[in-house]
Structure formats: structure tokens, C-alpha cells
Amino acid sequence: xxxxxxxxxxxxxxxxxxxxxxxxxxxxxxxxxxxxxxxxxxxxxxxxxxxxxxxxxxxxxxxxxxxxxxxxxxxxxxxxxxxxxxxxxxxxxxxxxxxxxxxxxxxxxxxxxxxxxxxx
Amino acid sequence: xxxxxxxxxxxxxxxxxxxxxxxxxxxxxxxxxxxxxxxxxxxxxxxxxxxxxxxxxxxxxxxxxxxxxxxxxxxxxxxxxxxxxxxxxxxxxxxxxxxxxxxxxx
Numbered sequence: 001x002x003x004x005x006x007x008x009x010x011x012x013x014x015x016x017x018x019x020x021x022x023x024x025x026x027x028x029x030x031x032x033x034x035x036x037x038x039x040x041x042x043x044x045x046x047x048x049x050x051x052x053x054x055x056x057x058x059x060x061x062x063x064x065x066x067x068x069x070x071x072x073x074x075x076x077x078x079x080x081x082x083x084x085x086x087x088x089x090x091x092x093x094x095x096x097x098x099x100x101x102x103x104x105x106x107x108x109x110x111x112x113x114x115x116x117x118x119x120x
Numbered sequence: 121x122x123x124x125x126x127x128x129x130x131x132x133x134x135x136x137x138x139x140x141x142x143x144x145x146x147x148x149x150x151x152x153x154x155x156x157x158x159x160x161x162x163x164x165x166x167x168x169x170x171x172x173x174x175x176x177x178x179x180x181x182x183x184x185x186x187x188x189x190x191x192x193x194x195x196x197x198x199x200x201x202x203x204x205x206x207x208x209x210x211x212x213x214x215x216x217x218x219x220x221x222x223x224x225x226x
Binding site for chain 2: 060104
């Protein structure tokens with residue numbers, strides 16, 4: 001059974017940093033594109049960043065230059081380092097698994113989400 | 121970026137009803153579209169992928185259709201557990217984008 005478990009959420013001040021982790025199990029992490037999707041309180045879903053099995057990363061324009069996605073396939077872990085946080089970065093961050101091996105498409109498994117608050 | 125526009129934004133329906141939600145893309149996304157269901161406080165759940173393929177384990181009362189720029193999600197014989205918010209997502213062009221969501225309630 002595929003499981004994704006996020007951790008590392010919490011509170012930060014504007015300009016601060018947080019690092020999210022996502023522990024994966026039940027599948028071979030290195031074979032799949034992994035993605036972070038966020039949801040501001042009461043709002044819709046927003047694609048944030050993804051990373052291929054080989055480590056190629058893509059970012060939404062709103063986070064490019066501030067967030068860094070990475071993965072440790074040997075430890076079955078996905079990470080999102082968030083720097084220079086802004087108020088509009090607040091929300092729930094989900095890690096999600098790609099549907100097909102080595103392909104960018106839809107997401108068939110999601111974590112439960114990690115809550116990030118940004119406030120002075 | 122490709123804009124995904126869902127309609128309606130909210131809909132009220134009763135158990136046993138049929139509900140149709142539409143999703144329109146600002147550019148051609150071919151058949152690379154998915155539908156998700158999200159309940160309050162929970163992660164989204166994949167219902168439909170490739171516009172019309174039912175995800176494993178999803179009840180057959182859910183169906184999807186469309187290609188190019190216009191897509192629909194239909195729920196037949198609405199059940200109490202179907203009350204949720206539904207999102208479409210295009211996976212044809214980066215950045216992948218979601219519709220704003222359609223809330224389905226009683």
C-alpha cells in the first residue's frame with residue numbers, strides 16, 4: 001500500500017524558512033515524479049514544484065528562487081525547503097505521487113498534508 | 121499558464137440526483153485531464169484520469185468525458201458520501217493547473 005506522510009510544518013515569520021519532509025512507502029520512490037501541491041486556507045489547489053526520479057526540478061513562478069525541492073531515493077524521502085517565506089505561502093502542503101513511472105501527469109496518492117503558517 | 125475554469129462554483133443536489141460539472145481549459149490540453157474529490161480536512165482523491173478513465177476503486181456512478189478544452193464530470197445516483205469539492209487538473213503543460221473547485225452540497 002502506497003503511503004505518504006508529511007512532516008515539518010509549523011509557523012514561521014515573514015522572511016523565515018521551513019523544511020517539509022515527505023516519507024514514502026509502498027512503492028519505489030526513484031521511479032516516480034514527486035510533487036508538492038499547496039492549498040491556502042479555504043482556497044483551491046496550487047501546483048508548487050515537482051522533481052523527477054533523476055532529480056530534475058520544476059517550480060511554480062510564485063516560488064521559484066525561494067523554494068528548493070529535493071529527494072533522497074535511498075531513504076524514500078521527498079523534501080521542500082522553503083525560504084524567504086511570505087504571507088501568501090501559508091496553507092496546507094501536500095506531497096503527491098505521479099501516476100505513471102517516470103512521467104509528469106496526475107497524482108494517484110497524496111499525503112495528509114502539512115500546515116504552514118506565516119505570520120509576524 | 122493554462123487557466124482551468126470550472127462551472128458551477130457550487131451546486132446543491134439531493135441523494136439520487138445526477139450532477140454534471142464542467143471544466144474549460146484556456147488552451148488545448150488534449151485528453152490530459154484529471155478529476156479529484158476533496159472532503160474537508162482531507163487530501164484530494166483521484167477519481168478520473170485521461171479525461172474519461174475511472175481510477176481503480178472509484179464507483180462507476182462517476183464518469184468523465186471531453187477532450188481539447190471542454191470536459192465534464194458526471195455523478196449519477198448521487199450518494200451521501202459524494203458531498204465534497206471537486207477539482208479538475210490539466211497535465212498537458214507546465215505548470216500543471218487546477219480549476220477553482222466546485223462545491224457539491226445538499
